[in-house]
Amino acid sequence: MKRKYIALTLLITLLVAVSGFSAGTKEEAVKEVYFLNFKPEIASVYETKVAPAFEAETGIKLKVVTAASGTYAATLKSELAKSSPPTIFQTNGPVGLAGSLNYVSDLKNTQFYKILSDKSMALTSGDQVLAIPYAVEGYGLIYNDAIMRAYFALPNKKVSIKSAEEITSFALLKAVVEDMTRNKDRLGIKGVFASTSMAPGNDWRWQTHLVNVPLAYEFRDKGIPTGTKTDNFEFKYANEMKQLWDLYLDNSTTARGLLGSKSVDDAMAEFALGQAAIVQNGNWGAAQILGVQGNKVADKDIKFMPIYIGVKGEEHDGLNVGTENYLCINSQVSAEKQALADQFLTWLFSSDTGKAIVKNDLMFITPFNTFKDHELPTDPLAKEVIRWMNKDGVSSMPWAFSVIPSGQWKTDFGADLGQYINGKMSWSDVAKRAVASWKTEYDLTK
Amino acid sequence: MDKTLRRWAPLFVLPALISFIIAFLVPMIMGLVLSFFKFSTVTDGVFVGWSNYKRIFTDMDFVTSLWMNVRFTVVTVISINILAFFLALLLTQGVKGTNVYRTIFFMPNLIGGIVLGWIWLLIINGILLPRNATIITDAKYGFWGLVALANWQNIGYMMVIYIAGIQTINRDLIEAAQIDGANSWIRLKSVILPSVMPAITICTFLTLTSGFKIFDQNLALTAGNPARQTEMLALNIYNTFYTRTNFEGVGQAKAVLFTILVAIIALTQLAATRQKEVEA
Known part of the structure; x- marks a missing residue:
């Protein structure tokens, strides 16, 4: 009998404790917006500039x-399940959106949607508007024009341009790059291209971009x-991609076998320190x-130049511009x-106030009609993208990768590219597996 | 006294019980239930029956990582226990500075798995540098790198358990054997080993289960590269759950299978080594 009382007391204490916790969170009456930020590199801007300014004005x-780098999907998943979930969160495109369909509201009637200049850029489903882009980005080959000028001034250069x-x-790119490699000591560089970073989590410049x-x-x-999901993929330009991939690898600052330890940060540092002349990356x-x-x-x-892989008429194509x-x-x-x-x-x-922060601190090229020309960001890469x-005579390449069927495809493709670098897989197998996968x-994700 | 103790016991048990329920029981039951649901966040799902379990085997990656994991566990259980046992033997001979050595050997155990992973990543990539290779150039580098890491981390801990085991052996027993003419090999085989059997049981149990549960070291050292060839079960489950859209339930089902598998193996091992324990 006594034991039953004890058990009952225990249970009641437990229930009171649990309900106490949940009651505590409900009583908050402060007006608050919870924003789950995707970009760790600008987290401090949100905390020290955006939040105080917003609170002061409204x-x-x-x-x-902010989720730690590379953990956004995991963080979002657990935050959404909490009793006070984020109000605003980020998605990377149609594929990411598919994972949080139960959590996205229709934005058709929001003010935020009204200021989007090109409505076709939003992600939609039927007549619902589910996600709105906030930053346009561009990537291509970033080059150091000082090193390029030094090369073109060489008396023994083999190209006519x-x-x-x-x-x-x-x-033309191949001719220049290979000739630069021959003269790399005179140019004072370790390689023409910065390291083809293949460290775990650092292969997105290849398997996606x-x-x-x-x-x-x-x-x-x-x-x-663009933006239409399709199973119609045969890797028609696989050999063109291989040409450029080999050019990256053969004229790099780093030997093939060591690429597995190189991160994107390493590659960007090589470029910044003048050890490499070209690096593939974007304005971020x-x-x-x-x-x-x-x-x-x-x-x-x-400076920026487009990524050329040897497709006919590519001189009319520009940087890869889009948004994730x-x-x-x-x-x-x-x-x-x-x-x-x-x-x-x-x-x-x-x-x-908001626009000033966006321009000077967040450095976004935004797709909103509220920004005038002089309100665009002024860092060198953003200016180049614009x-x-x-x-x-040049039109931008769209971000077709937004319809890659799953993150798994990218992971597997990145792994195969690594296997190719290490001589463990032929290019035709890499291409075949990419198509099959x-x-x-x-x-699987239909 | 006894009565007072009994009356107040529940109050003292309560904090531990609450944490146990919140941090262990509830997640475990939720996990089991969720393995039968299709969901994207853990509070919102649709019942799908056994389909998650069937989908585990749509590709072979679970089986591949199971095989990798088995090989890894076999190698580490043997190497860690042998090395730890001999270190323990050495450090119970009354060598000068015994305590300093024991402390040093135990220290790697105090460092977290991610940090250990990074340290060993630097060491191994440094060693492979002259060969123009990194740990993810070839799966065998990753495998042996993980084995080295696991040994480095666990030997000290197991050594302490073996030392405790060896110290409980009655000196008279060893002396008696010596007088009977047993050489050091026979003393080891017939006196010391049977006497430390309880320590062997617990050490094999610990190394066996930690071999299967290894996660942070795996993530930090190779992250499963190259081409998922060094991805072990826990990491495979994590990747299924977090990186594949619509595979959350499958990841959960894998986790349930994983739990059952490790429980079966560990219980079998416990039963098998217990039988060999002797009363001294």
């Missing part, structure tokens, strides 16, 4: 949580519009170049909180 608190600006095809070029050409040939890497201690590259010498940065508003939080989220995003991208986007993953 009285609404902004809670910013006179500046890096004139490189408009793979053939580089493969985008053959993907975009193939989809263009087949008339498949500006901070990584400018912020390296002992940086030897002058702002005016940081979309914001969603959580449908599972109260309508009031959703409205606050809309208010915050609209404030950030249309108020004068220059290429507006260049006559595309079909499998497409079916």
Whole structure:
């Protein structure tokens, strides 16, 4: 009998304790927007600039949580399951969106959607608007024009062109790069290309960004519009990709076998320190170049050229411009909180204070009609992206990789590229496996 | 006294019980239940029956990592226990500075797995540098790297358990054997080994289960590279759950299978080595 009492007391204490916890969280009446930030490199801007300014102007608190690099999906998953989940979170495109379909609200009637200049850029489902991009980014081959000028001034150079600006095809690129490698001691570089980083978690420049070029050409040939999921992939331009991949590997600062220990940071540092002349990356890497201690590259010498792989007519193609940065508003939080989220995003991208922070500190090239020309970011790479986007006779390459069927495909493709580097897999197997895996993953995630 | 103790016991048990329920029992039951659901966050799912379990075997990666894991565990259980046992023998001979050595050998155990992984990544990549290779150039580098790491981390800990075991052996017993003319090999085989059998049981249990549960070292050292060839079970489950869209339930089902598997192996081992324990 006594034991039963004890058990009962125990159970009641437990229940009281548990209900106590949950009651505690419900009583918060402070107006607050919870933003789960994706970009660790600019987390401090949100915390020290955006949040205080927003609170000062509107009285609404902004809670910013940032996931550690490479753990956004995991963090998002656990944060969404909590009793006070994030109101605003990021998704990387149609594939990421598929994983959080139960948590995205329709943004059609928000102010935030109204300021988006090109409505077709938003991710939609039927007539619902589910995610809105907030930053346009561009990538290609970043080169150090000082080293290029030094090369073109060499008396024994073997090419007829006179500046890096004139490189408009793979053939020209190859001729220049190989001749530069022959003269690398005179140019004072360790290799033409910065390390092809293959350390775990650092192969996204290849398995996502580089493969985008053959993907975009193939989809263009087949008339498949950007952003449309498809199982129609045969890796038509595999050999073209191989040409450039080999060029990267053979003219690198680092021997093939050692690439497995190189990170993106290493590659960017090599470029910043003037050890390499070219690195494939995007305008988000500006901070990584400018912020390296002992940086030897002058702002005016940081230039972009498109990624050429040897496809006919490629001189008319520009940088790879697109976005992987979309914001969603959580449908599972109260309508009031959703409205606050809309208010915050609209404030950030249309108020004068907000826009100043976006331009100077977040350094986004935004797709919103609230930004005038003089309000665009001024770091050298962003300026280059904007220059290429507006260049006559050149059109930007879309980000076709957003329809890669799953993260698994990228992981496997990256692993196979690594196997190719180490001589454990032939290129034709890499290509064959990429095609087969595309079909499998497409079916699995349909 | 006894009565007071009994009356107040629940109060003292309560904090531990609450933490046990929150941190262990609830997640475990949720995990089991979730393995039958299709879900993206753990609080929201649709019941799908056994389909997650069937989908485990749509590709072979679970089986591959199981095989990798078995090989790894076999090698580490043997190497850790043998090395730890001989270190313990050496350090119970009354060598000068015994305590200093014991402390030094035990220290790697105090460092977390991720940090250990990074340290060994530097060491191994440094060793492979002249060969123009890194730990992820070839799966065999990764395998032996993981074995070296596991040994370095666990030998000290197992050594302490073996030392305790050896110290409990009655000196008279060894002396008696010596007088009977047993040489050092026979003393080891017929007196010391049977007497430390309880320590062997616990050490094999610990190394066996930690071999299967290895995660952070695996993540930090190779992250499964090259081409997932050094990906062991825990990492495979983690990758399934977190990096594959719509595979959360499958990851959960793998975790349940994993738990059952490790429990079966560990219990079998316990039963088998217990039988060999002797009363001295």
